[in-house]
Amino acid sequence: MYTVTSLKAELHERGWRLTPQRETILQIFQNLPTGEHLSAEDLHVLLQQDGDPISLSTIYRNLKMMSRMGILRELELAEGHKHYEINQPAPYHHHHLICVRCNKTTEFKNDSILKMGAKTAQKEGYHLLDCQLTIHAICPSCQRSILPM
Amino acid sequence: MYTVTSLKAELHERGWRLTPQRETILQIFQNLPTGEHLSAEDLHVLLQQDGDPISLSTIYRNLKMMSRMGILRELELAEGHKHYEINQPAPYHHHHLICVRCNKTTEFKNDSILKMGAKTAQKEGYHLLDCQLTIHAICPSCQRSILPM
DNA sequence: TTAAGTGCAAAAACTTTGCATATTT
DNA sequence: AAATATGCAAAGTTTTTGCACTTAA
Numbered sequence: 001m002y003t004v005t006s007l008k009a010e011l012h013e014r015g016w017r018l019t020p021q022r023e024t025i026l027q028i029f030q031n032l033p034t035g036e037h038l039s040a041e042d043l044h045v046l047l048q049q050d051g052d053p054i055s056l057s058t059i060y061r062n063l064k065m066m067s068r069m070g071i072l073r074e075l076e077l078a079e080g081h082k083h084y085e086i087n088q089p090a091p092y093h094h095h096h097l098i099c100v101r102c103n104k105t106t107e108f109k110n111d112s113i114l115k116m117g118a119k120t121a122q123k124e125g126y127h128l129l130d131c132q133l134t135i136h137a138i139c140p141s142c143q144r145s146i147l148p149m
Numbered sequence: 150m151y152t153v154t155s156l157k158a159e160l161h162e163r164g165w166r167l168t169p170q171r172e173t174i175l176q177i178f179q180n181l182p183t184g185e186h187l188s189a190e191d192l193h194v195l196l197q198q199d200g201d202p203i204s205l206s207t208i209y210r211n212l213k214m215m216s217r218m219g220i221l222r223e224l225e226l227a228e229g230h231k232h233y234e235i236n237q238p239a240p241y242h243h244h245h246l247i248c249v250r251c252n253k254t255t256e257f258k259n260d261s262i263l264k265m266g267a268k269t270a271q272k273e274g275y276h277l278l279d280c281q282l283t284i285h286a287i288c289p290s291c292q293r294s295i296l297p298m
Numbered sequence: 299t300t301a302a303g304t305g306c307a308a309a310a311a312c313t314t315t316g317c318a319t320a321t322t323t
Numbered sequence: 324a325a326a327t328a329t330g331c332a333a334a335g336t337t338t339t340t341g342c343a344c345t346t347a348a
Contacts, residue, residue, distance in 0.1 A: 017302060017347050040338080055305045060338060062303095067285075068249045074285070076225035080313080081337055097269060100217045100278060108269055113262060117284050120246060120257055126286035129249060133282045135266050136216075136223070137275035166322050166327060189313080204330045209313060211328095229338080230312060 001088070002026060002071050010069065021054045025062050029072060029086040035094070035107050037075055037083035070129035078103035087130055090114055095132055099139035150237070151175060151220050159218065170203045174211050178221060178235040184243070184256050186224055186232035219278040227252035236279055239263055244281055248288035 007026055008018040028043065038046065040059050047054050063084050066072040075083045078098050090111045097106045110133070117131030156175055157167040177192065187195065189208050196203050212233050215221040224232045227247050239260045246255045259282070266280030 012348090015302080019303060019347075021304075041336095057306080057339075058304055064338095097273060097275065099275070106273065110265060110269070113265065113282065116259060116262060117282060120259070121284055121286045124246060124255065124257075125289040125292075126246065126248070126284075127292055128284065128286045130285040131282065133262065133266060133280065135270055135275075135277065136279040137270045137277045140274040143276055161323090164327085168322075168328060170329075190311095206314075206331080207329055213313095 002030070002086075007071070021058050022062055022066075024052060024054065025059070025066070026071070029084065032086065034088075034092060035085075037077070037085040039079070039081050039083050041081075043084075068129070073130045073132065075132070076134070077105050095134070097135045097137060099142055100136050101138055101142035101145075104139050151179070151235075156220070170207050171211055171215075173201060173203065174208070174215070175220070178233070181235065183237075183241060184234075186226070186234040188228070188230055188232050190230075192233075217278070222279045222281065224281070225283070226254050244283070246284045246286060248291055249285050250287055250291040250294075253288050 004018070004023055004026065007022070011018050011022075024047065025043070028038075028046065032038070040056065040063055043059055043063075044054070044056050047059075063072065063074075063082075067074045067084065070087055072084045073087045075085065075096065077083055077096065078100065091109065093111070093114050094107045094109045095113060097108055098104070113133050114131055118128055121128040121131075153167070153172055153175065156171070160167050160171075173196070174192070177187075177195065181187070189205065189212055192208055192212075193203070193205050196208075212221065212223075212231075216223045216233065219236055221233045222236045224234060224245065226232055226245065227249065240258065242260070242263050243256045243258045244262065246257055247253070262282050263280055267277055270277040270280075
């Protein structure tokens with residue numbers, strides 16, 4: 001799990017810097033309840049409400065950077081834009097089941113999937129950052145509904 | 150695997166229609182080599198080149214519809230927009246390994262993942278449409294490179 | 299001190315929508 | 324004939340970028 005100190009060290013390794021904005025963003029995600037995820041816009045609004053605003057462009061730049069470092073996971077759920085959450089190892093690591101009709105999103109755990117993903121990455125010589133199984137399906141309630149699509 | 154006939158039947162079931170545009174789009178994806186995927190824009194250009202143009206809005210509407218029917222898979226690769234491919238069962242079913250630095254995308258197969266996904270969906274009473282494991286990682290060549298990010 | 303990062307505003311990229319017309323059933 | 328689908332143009336959403344200024348190291 002990332003701490004401000006380990007983030008700082010890893011940034012310095014690459015010639016980058018620890019800014020108050022990066023520290024704030026890391027803390028927000030670390031304190032987010034498991035299973036919650038934020039979009040760039042969500043984070044922007046949240047920070048404004050907290051009286052600690054960060055510009056949207058900085059948010060976008062840092063969300064991308066932290067995903068590419070493996071600190072955050074970039075989730076493509078059903079809302080039409082990306083969501084982010086902290087990237088945790090087993091046993092906190094999880095996957096998503098999404099209803100394509102009502103967009104209901106459920107988490108589920110399955111540690112053998114992470115193991116398989118790690119094995120696949122290793123076999124190809126890749127350095128693993130994240131591994132997520134996304135299931136698109138129709139939930140029980142939408143199966144019963146007679147609404148179109 | 151979908152044929153024009155089965156597509157027609159399934160559309161009719163829901164009060165929808167088989168149009169030449171839908172038939173064309175289905176055929177394009179059926180004839181696409183395994184592992185190739187198209188964005189809405191790719192498909193638009195391809196159809197224009199073939200002298201059989203379809204408007205972008207119709208393309209967007211039908212890609213979404215066919216994904217929600219389980220005919221196509223919606224892929225979130227590294228390009229910043231969705232790509233689509235035909236949704237095939239095992240043993241053609243596959244997953245994606247993506248380098249977050251150079252965006253190189255590799256397919257891999259693992260039928261037990263599809264089985265696990267199916268089991269998860271079933272356990273929750275969901276009707277499965279698609280199930281994809283996406284691995285974000287850094288490829289061997291980018292690990293060696295000294296370029297930033 | 300100097301290279302990296304931020305904020306702002308503008309632009310770019312992608313996707314959806316309203317509406318008149320055309321088409322499937 | 325009636326309802327769905329298409330094409331066009333316009334609008335909406337999300338994300339990126341250029342640049343002057345600021346700041347971490």
